[in-house]
Each structure stands twice: as structure tokens, then as C-alpha cells.
Amino acid sequence: MDTANLLPPIPLGKTWIRASEGESGDAVYRRSDGAAFAKVSLGEGAAQLDEERRRTEWLAPFDLGSPAVLDWHASSDGACLVTRAVAGVPASDLSASDLLKAWPSIAGRVKALHEIPVAGCPFVRSLSVMFDRAADVVARNAVNPDFLDPEHQAIPPPVLLDRLRAQLPTRLAQEARDLVVCHGDACMPNFMVDPETLRCTGLVDLGRLGRADRYVDFSLLLANARETWANADQPLAARKSLFEAHRIATPDDERLAFYLHLDPLTWG
Numbered sequence: 001m002d003t004a005n006l007l008p009p010i011p012l013g014k015t016w017i018r019a020s021e022g023e024s025g026d027a028v029y030r031r032s033d034g035a036a037f038a039k040v041s042l043g044e045g046a047a048q049l050d051e052e053r054r055r056t057e058w059l060a061p062f063d064l065g066s067p068a069v070l071d072w073h074a075s076s077d078g079a080c081l082v083t084r085a086v087a088g089v090p091a092s093d094l095s096a097s098d099l100l101k102a103w104p105s106i107a108g109r110v111k112a113l114h115e116i117p118v119a120g121c122p123f124v125r126s127l128s129v130m131f132d133r134a135a136d137v138v139a140r141n142a143v144n145p146d147f148l149d150p151e152h153q154a155i156p157p158p159v160l161l162d163r164l165r166a167q168l169p170t171r172l173a174q175e176a177r178d179l180v181v182c183h184g185d186a187c188m189p190n191f192m193v194d195p196e197t198l199r200c201t202g203l204v205d206l207g208r209l210g211r212a213d214r215y216v217d218f219s220l221l222l223a224n225a226r227e228t229w230a231n232a233d234q235p236l237a238a239r240k241s242l243f244e245a246h247r248i249a250t251p252d253d254e255r256l257a258f259y260l261h262l263d264p265l266t267w268g
């Protein structure tokens with residue numbers, strides 16, 4: 001089955017253009033008029049895409065610039081989620097100096113997300129759930145080495161998992177004090193930015209949104225932006241700006257590292 005077979009029909013004169021193949025194996029298409037995106041999942045991936053649909057619908061009314069759901073189809077072959085396009089370009093397309101200018105606005109958007117009353121969020125992305133997922137991925141020998149820190153690639157994943165397990169009591173206690181609505185996959189391609197004003201326009205790819213320690217988002221944001229920075233000062237400025245925006249006087253580096261190292265074990 002080709003993912004294109006699951007795309008919904010569109011008015012004459014418009015077409016679906018393949019935009020990317022997601023790391024999860026989903027196919028993403030952009031409508032030729034630029035007004036909508038379609039994400040297609042085959043087979044069992046459809047259940048995952050349904051989770052993304054529910055989260056996207058839930059977040060849309062909060063006015064954070066996240067997409068509205070325009071259409072949804074699921075069948076035994078797979079599923080297709082159509083969302084309204086968020087204006088702008090992915091933050092990962094910006095030069096280092098433009099990303100630094102856009103950064104306060106991105107940090108502000110994350111803060112606005114984290115300020116949504118967490119008790120009203122029905123989606124769980126807790127450490128215990130994510131740790132269990134990592135344990136399952138590791139047990140199935142399904143860790144993708146490309147996602148690991150280069151210095152972790154030579155270490156057997158069960159050893160990486162055990163190192164994280166040793167920190168669980170501390171991290172679970174911190175999570176209980178710092179639970180917010182997290183994006184859950186806060187990498188640069190998932191933040192859209194107006195290339196003229198360099199202000200964040202919104203956030204996409206909400207399949208992992210849920211209640212979690214706010215450091216989950218800080219950790220992925222800072223780590224992923226490293227791919228863009230062009231000198232040693234920019235990451236320091238970004239880190240300072242992020243934690244100032246979130247009113248954190250002394251950032252916890254070990255906690256950042258914990259979530260950074262857990263993340264690659266949860267995909268697979």
C-alpha cells in the first residue's frame with residue numbers, strides 16, 4: 001500500500017506534494033496551495049496517528065498557533081490526518097543568527113504551552129510511561145543507533161537504560177513538582193517561525209504532547225538547536241534566554257542530560 005492512496009480527494013487544480021518522510025515512518029504531504037498538510041500512517045502506525053489527531057484537536061483552541069484538524073480518515077490500511085497549515089518556516093531552516101533572534105519568541109511559546117493548566121490535560125507523557133516504553137524498545141533490540149549521542153553508540157542500550165533507571169527516584173520526585181503540558185518532541189522542525197519578523201507562529205507534530213516534567217521540552221529544545229549554532233556563544237545565549245524566560249535561576253544540567261538520553265530509547 002502506497003501512502004498516497006490514503007490521501008483524501010481535493011478540489012480540481014490542487015494536488016498533494018510529498019513534503020517529507022517522518023522519522024517515525026509517516027509520510028507528510030503539503031497541499032499545492034500551501035493551506036494544508038496531510039500525514040499518512042500505514043497499518044499499525046494509524047493508532048499512533050490517532051493519538052496525534054486527539055492531541056491536535058485538544059490544543060487548537062488554546063491559541064498557541066497549533067494547527068486545526070481539517071480532516072481525518074482511518075481504515076484497516078492506515079490513516080490520514082489533514083491539518084491547516086501554520087504559516088512560516090520550520091525553525092530548523094533558520095540561520096544561526098536568525099534562530100537566535102527568534103529564540104525568545106520560541107521560548108515564550110513553550111512557556112505559554114507549559115502554563116496551560118495541567119490538570120485539564122488528558123494526555124499522559126509521564127516519565128514512568130516513557131521509561132516503560134524505553135524498556136520495551138531496548139528489550140526488542142529496536143533502538144535506532146542514529147538517534148543516540150555519538151559517545152553512546154558503542155554502549156549496549158541495556159547499559160544506557162540501567163544508568164537512567166538508577167536516576168528514576170530522583171527524576172520522578174522532580175517530575176511530581178514540575179508537571180506541565182509538554183510538547184514532547186520539542187525539536188526545531190516542530191516550531192514554525194515567520195521568516196520576516198522572526199517570531200514564532202506556532203507548533204506542529206503534537207503526537208507526544210502530554211503531562212510531563214517541563215525539562216523534557218527544555219532538554220530537546222537546547223539539544224536540537226545545537227545543530228544550528230555557528231559558534232560557542234550562541235548556545236550559551238539561548239540557554240540563558242530560555243531559563244530566564246521560564247524563571248529558572250539555576251538550571252539542572254543532570255536533569256537535562258537525563259531526558260536527552262532517555263528520548264532516543266523511546267523511538268522504535
Ligand SMILES: Nc1ncnc2c1ncn2[C@@H]1O[C@H](COP(=O)(O)OP(=O)(O)OP(=O)(O)O)[C@@H](O)[C@H]1O
Nearest residue numbers: 022023024026037067083084085086090189204205
Ligand atoms: N500543519 C502544518 N503547518 C505547517 N507545517 C507543517 C504542518 N504539518 C507539518 N508541517 C511541516 O512538515 C514537517 C513534518 O511534519 P511533522 O513534524 O508533523 O512530521 P514528522 O516530524 O515528519 O513526523 P514524525 O516525526 O511524527 O513521523 C514539519 O516539520 C513542518 O515543516
Ligand SMILES: [Mg+2]
Nearest residue numbers: 189190204205
Ligand atoms: Mg516533526
